[in-house]
Amino acid sequence: MTLISMAVSNIKKNFKNYWAFFISSTFSVFALYLFMSIINNKDVKLQLGDMKSLMILFIIAAYMIAAFSAFFIWYSNSFIIKSRKKEFATYMLLGMSKKQTVILNFIENLITIVGAFCSGIALGLIFNKFFIMLLYVMIRATGDVTFQISLESLKFCSILFGTMFIIITIHSSILIYRDNLIDLFNSSKKAEKGLKVSFLTLIIGIISMVSLGYGYYMAIRKLSTNILIAPIVILLVVIGTILFFTSFISLIIYINKKNEKGLFKGTRLIYISQLYYRYKGNVGTLSVIAVTTTIALCAMIFCFGLFNKVEVNSRNMRPFSVEYANGNNTDTIFNDTIKDHKEISIVYKETMEFLKVKAKNPLFGTNDTFLLLNESKFNEVNSHEKSGVKINLKNDRDCYFFQIAAFAPDKSVIGKEVKLKSTNKDYNLKITDTGMKYFMALDDSKPTFIVRNSVYSQIKGTISKENGYKVTGYVLNNDFISQNFIKDLKSEIPPENKLLTFYDHFKDGLKLTGMMSFIGLFIGVLFITATGSIIYFKMSMEASEDKNKFIILRKIGVSTPEITKAVSKELMILFGAPLVVASINTFVASIPLGKMMGFDITKELIIIILVYAVLYSIYYLMTLKSYIKTVSS
Amino acid sequence: MGVFIMTEVLKIENLRKVYGSKFGGVKYTALDNINLKVENGEFVAIMGPSGSGKTTFLNVISTIDKPTSGSVLIHGEDITKLKEPNLSKFRREKLGFIFQDFNLLDTMTLKENIVLPLALSKAPYKTIKTKLQEISTKLGINDILNKYPYEVSGGQKQRAAAARAMITEPSMVLADEPTGALDSKSSKELLNCLENLNYKNKATIILVTHDAFAASYCTRIIFIKDGKLFNEIYKGDKSRKDFYQNILKILLVIGGDTDDLN
Secondary structure (H helix, E strand, O other): OOHHHHHHHHHHHHHHHHHHHHHHHHHHHHHHHHHHHHHOOHHHHHHHHHHHHHHHHHHHHHHHHHHHHHHHHHHHHHHHHHHHHHHHHHHHHOOOOHHHHHHHHHHHHHHHHHHHHHHHHHHHHHHHHHHHHHHHHHOOOOOOOOOOOOHHHHHHHHHHHHHHHHHHHHHHHHHHHHOOHHHHHHOOOOOOOOOOOOHHHHHHHHHHHHHHHHHHHHHHHOOOOOHHHHHHHHHHHHHHHHHHHHHHHHHHHHHHHHOHHHHOOOOHHHHHHHHHHHHHHHHHHHHHHHHHHHHHHHHHHHHHHHHHOHHHHHHHHOOOOEEEEOOOOHHHHHHHHHHOOOOOOEEEEEEEEEEEEEEEOOOOOOEEEEEEEEHHHHHHHHHHOOOOOOOOOOOOOEEEEEOOOOOOOOHHHOOOEEEEEOOOOEEEEEEEEEEOOOOOOHHHOOOEEEEOHHHHHHHHHHOOHHHEEEEEEEEEOOHHHOHHHHHHHHHHOOHHHOOEEHHHHHHHHHHHHHHHHHHHHHHHHHHHHHHHHHHHHHHHHHHHHOHHHHHHHHHOOOOHHHHHHHHHHHHHHHHHHHHHHHHHHHHHHHHHHHHHHOOOOHHHHHHHHHHHHHHHHHHHHHHHHHHHHHHHO | OOOOOOOEEEEEEEEEEEEOOOOOOOOEEEEEEEEEEEEOOOEEEEEOOOOOOHHHHHHHHOOOOOOOEEEEEEOOEEHHHOOOOHHHHHHHHHEEEEOOOOOOOOOOOHHHHHHHHHHHOOOOHHHHHHHHHHHHHHOOOHHHOOOOHHHOOHHHHHHHHHHHHHOOOOOEEEEEOOOOOOOHHHHHHHHHHHHHHHHHHOOOEEEEOOOHHHHOOOOEEEEEEOOEEEEEEEOOOOOHHHHHHHHHHHHHHHOOHHHHHO
16 A cells, blocks of 8 residues: 555545534635635726725735634644544554655645645635625625636635645644654543642632623723723733633533532533543633634624614714815806706705814813804704704803714813914803714814804804805705716815715725625634634544543443433533633623714624524534544444 | 342343344354343352353343343343333443443542442432442442542452442442452452442342452352353352362363463
8 A cells, every 4th residue: 555545545534523624724725715816806906996995905804814724724733633643653553664654644734735725726716706796796886797717816825825734744744753652652641631720720710700801891981982992902801711711611610520419410420520621621722712703703793783884874974965165166066967967856955154263172182273163053954964963052151062083972071161262352161061973074074162153153253254164065865876966076076175975985885894794704704614623623533532431431321312411511511612702702892893883783793693603503513413423333 | 048038130031142143144142042040139150261151141131232032131120122211221220330441431530430320310419428428438448539540549440330330229230350450459359348248238249250269259150151051059158268169160161261271
């Protein structure tokens, strides 16, 4: 038998352990090829038009996938080598040299990697057009997609997977060369010796809870007003999650094992002992899975949340359908243009006359220019936009402060005094309320004070004409058919009048969030297949190591249903813990995310977690089936 | 004997086990028309040369293997007619097993190993606790209950296995070469324990062994040769030494131990 035929038969024999690894690698190659081909696709570039810079998203995503695949292949390979050491030792005992064993492993790796690579590329070629069309649907682009073979992406994938192949070959050769025959034989034996729980574990367990709790608290209470603390929050939650798995769960298992009264009850004794014995070897895997799942879930919720809320978001950011700085006969141009578009009619028109004033910024203390608007106009505009904002200033000194904040208004300004500097007179005002609900497009807006009508006209009388600033806004009957009208309007209105439209914002938003969701979808699937396959592989390994235990159990009268029950509970805990922790992390993250985006994303959160859980459960069930099959044969 | 009322624990009638018939290969009769009764509280050894059918016999009465024909009644219940999961339940509640290689789970402490059958039957914690205390005291493993199998000696492991077999107070304990992996001192200790349990608790024990010395602890010995009952002897009032000599004589005739040494 040659080494090659031996390698082939080995792969065939072990395929039940490797298929999950194979699927995941195939999927990474596929996703990478697809993304690289999108980056290099001329049709897509054309579709994106002036949003071409969004391609950077795909580039970032491609590098993320590359990095994750590299990590995943390395990690899986270490497992595989570890589980096969005994097999290698047997070959060597039968007279194979170390060199031949290394070559055998090299051939096997070559076949698997080349196999995964080719099937990934094949899928990429076959489904390339389909997925680009899906992308078009998501970004509402209309256009033809031609079948293209992207040599650039082929090159990129080959380089990446070629490098990975070389690295894992070197790594496995080192692993095989380093150990003596006896070490190879004993490698699976020295595995786990049960949990070690000490006082320190308790302390670390408490630290993990404190770290998670404080991270959650900061995320919910403070993150939305101060984005700068995000790295601290992330760090706290990641450390908390890892420590939670290393110590807190160990502690729980330990307590369960020591509480005889609860332990000596049916199959609990079997799976708790099994967990107690096996958990230590799984801590690393489980915490990595919890963290990566959290990242994947948060990313997906962010992307899909934005994607689903594009319209809401555009309405927030552009309350008017069309808006421009009044001047240069803009009103005439507008009226002339709309005449040519019978499909468009005006529902509401408003011109706001702002006054530019200087004042000390109540938030930062710097001297800035602010806008000033009268109360009645402000309320009128808001009522037409159905924004729900209505202010009621009790006396002349009162004012409402419209602030431009990132995510949530800073309420500390309420009660502060402001001194408005007009041309020859100062006005002392007191902020009685504040808000950040946009009443006009933000792009050109400045923080604005809303004052009583009388004060407004007083100030207006004192300032020069160039310190006035008129903005006209329209609400149209149907924004979604306004594409042509807006195109014409854009060509007519001079750029200095800053034409801003809801439709443009909405269209660009769709492109951005559509692409993000598309990427999120792939990364989500990649993470599920990768994490699922890692647990699947680990459990298959444990099942074959634990075969003897189950033979003993059956001999002393444990029935097959009882064994199935014990195993399914054990796996449920190992699979479930990372998912539950990740879901809680994501739920917490969704609160500030929702606040920052300005809308409720609970629905997206629930749907995404459910879909993720369902796909993840498929891996659970397949692992369970394979485990039971291994220990029953 | 005859001081207390005897009841039948095991009743075997016309037991036959034929291998190899299914696929039309050469038929091999492992057990041929065996009839046997074991009374409550007996300590029986089954002896015979290799290939005599001892293991098949043990497998059949321990419900691991099915006979070709005949019936095996344990406390009046025909175990050959039982199906899963009742079979597992029966095995767990009515039978206790002691194996040559201990078969303790190394993920569990000795205590957990011992209480496993009771825990699986969902016995109340109090009952488990008292029974554990009782049996471990009798077997002298009280001090090592919290240790793991890999931390104790072979003899201690086998006593823990015996405790696991006994804790459910089974109808019958089946021991398959329990001294096979033990040194002579540990063997003696274990056999003393089994003798004690048989005498004091009236536990019914069936011991399959090669070892004449181990067999000499029993009250009755059944010899099997070529799948048939060959002979049986009772200890009666004989001293163990005399009984041991008796056993050796019969083994010489049927070619037991000495045969295996060749």
